[in-house]
Amino acid sequence: MxxxxxxxxxxxxxxxxxxxxxxxxxxxxxxxxxxxxxxPYVIKTDTGLDECPRAGKSSCLERLFKGSYSGSYYLAHDNGLEVVLERDRIRTYIFYVDTPGKAPFNGRNDKGIGKGSNMDDVIRAYGAPEERSAPPEPPIPGRARIIESYFDYGSLGITFSFADERLIDIRVYTVIPPGADPFADPFADLSQRxxxxxxxxxxxxxxxxxxxxxxxxxxxxxxxxxxxxxxxxxxxxxxxxxxxxxxxxxxxxxxxxxxxxxxxxxxxxxxxxxxxxxxxxxxxxxxxxxxxxxxxxxxxxxxxxxxxxxxxxxxxxxxxxxxxxxxxxxxxxxxxxxxxxxxxxxxxxxxxxxxx
Structure with a gap:
């Protein structure tokens, strides 16, 4: 038996x-x-996407977005998305909002920031950035150029990039807790989460x-x-x-x-x-x-x-x-x-x- x-x-x-x-x-x-x-999707500061949360396994990306793996990236440009991976875990989301050559991501973040938003909108929603790009060099006379800059909120793990003052992408990344070893595996305690x-x-x-x-x-x-x-x-x-x-x-x-x-x-x-x-x-x-x-x-x-x-x-x-x-x-x-x-x-x- x-x-x-x-x-x-x-x-x-x-x-x-x-x-x-x-x-x-x-x-x-x-x-x-x-x-x-x-x-539309809702971009979350803490998870990236609840449907496929940051620090989760990358396999769920394949069910949601048509894309392909390229080294440590999952590329889904037709969906306005790139994802940085560490082994098979999602480390950073890059949501293209209004970027030339990239399809716009179908969604806004949980504070309403998305296509059409500008620097003032982000500051009203999040306050002054914890870090921002240095002031641009003076433009060359007679030559038009786009000024690219960013606002970073390191304690939240979210960055906003701009072309002039127009929002072009949102990044949600894995935050290293204060006092933690920056070289330690950020996913080591996943089983406890x-x-x-x-x-x-x-x-x-x-x-x-x-x-x-x-x-x-x-x-x-x-x-x-x-x-x-x-x-x-x-x-x-x-x-x-x-x-x-x-x-x-x-x-x-x-x-x-x-x-x-x-x-x-x-x-x-x-x-x-x-x-x-x-x-x-x-x-x-x-x-x-x-x-x-x-x-x-x-x-x-x-x-x-x-x-x-x-x-x-x-x-x-x-x-x-x-x-x-x-x-x-x-x-x-x-x-x-x-x-x-x-x-x-x-x-x-x-x-x-x-x-x-």
Whole structure:
């Protein structure tokens, strides 16, 4: 029995990955027609973009912006964006606002600074810069030239560049805390920066419907495998009864809590509590059950234009991305614990049968 319980979770994992991949493709296709209606991005001083936060992994850039890697840069000039990387982490965002030869970035920062802003607008929003470029040399008589300058707010990690007084780009970069070693790895403590509240994570998982999907998938795939191996109906019944939603939720909740901050979890929970969020969760759950060929009397909800816009915006956030991404960190975090739980339940049910 030990050999069997080792093999079965692997079969379940590969099948789940395939199904979620197919479902993700269907959802993204359904939303693609409305992609142009998605609201502009908000450039945040502390994260750069909440949808792909600074210090996070660069892989999320590929899902949001069409670009390419060039050395330590990710270049997405068609989207008005360059990103400086350190290994696979995002170190600096460069948002092109009004730069010749570059497409303008679709967004403004959280203080309303963007295309059309000037030096006075930045000072009104942020106060006097902590550092600014030196006054320009006198122009050469008879030759027009553009004066380039910058305002830097080092304690915030944001720089504004200007051509004359017109804002041309915004940079959001990793700040080295006061007193810290400037040569130390700024991403060394990333594992300590999440650790969201487990209670919030569990409520989020309950609203997403992921626990229902995993339970149905595991029961279906394991029951089929166990029957092929000649395992008795009593063991299969025992396994299906003990594979409860709270058991699944415990492992998924821990993965979400380890991956996100409490604020990010609450942001995701807020979405799922909306009408659009509930319809999105129902669509994801019912579509998955259909792909699993598991009978359900539920019908797919009708998604309005507003629903599609809200869903498209949500799936750009960190929690939203990982809710539909089969390669998401939360899936990888949860998989080993889920496999162990499945193996333990099989052993328990087999042992119970042997005792009787």
């Amino acid at each position: 030990h050999h069997m319980s080792h093999r079965l979770p692997l079969s379940y994992t590969s099948r789940a990955a395939l199904l979620v991949t197919l479902l993700t493709a269907l959802l993204l296709f359904a939303l693609s027609a409305n992609a142009q209606q998605v609201q 999440a650790g969201g509240a487990l209670t919030v994570a569990r409520e989020l998982v309950q609203h997403t419907g992921h626990s229902h999907i995993y339970a149905a998938n595991i029961r279906s795939s394991q029951s089929s495998q166990l029957k092929k191996l000649g395992v008795s109906a009593n063991v299969i019944t025992c396994f299906n009864q003990r594979l409860t939603l709270p058991l699944i939720e415990r492992h998924l909740s821990r993965a979400f809590a380890d991956e996100f901050t409490t604020d990010q979890l609450r942001e995701g929970l807020t979405f799922y509590k909306t009408v659009s969020g509930k319809r999105f969760a129902d669509t994801f759950r019912i579509s998955t059950l259909e792909l699993l060929l598991i009978p359900t009397e539920e019908r797919l909800p009708e998604l309005s234009k507003e629903d599609r816009q809200n869903i498209a915006a949500f799936t750009r956030t960190p929690v939203g991305q990982q809710s539909v991404d089969p390669q998401a960190n939360v899936i990888r975090r949860a998989a080993p614990d889920m496999q162990r739980a499945v193996s333990e339940l099989l052993e328990q049910c087999n042992t119970q049968k042997a005792k009787h």
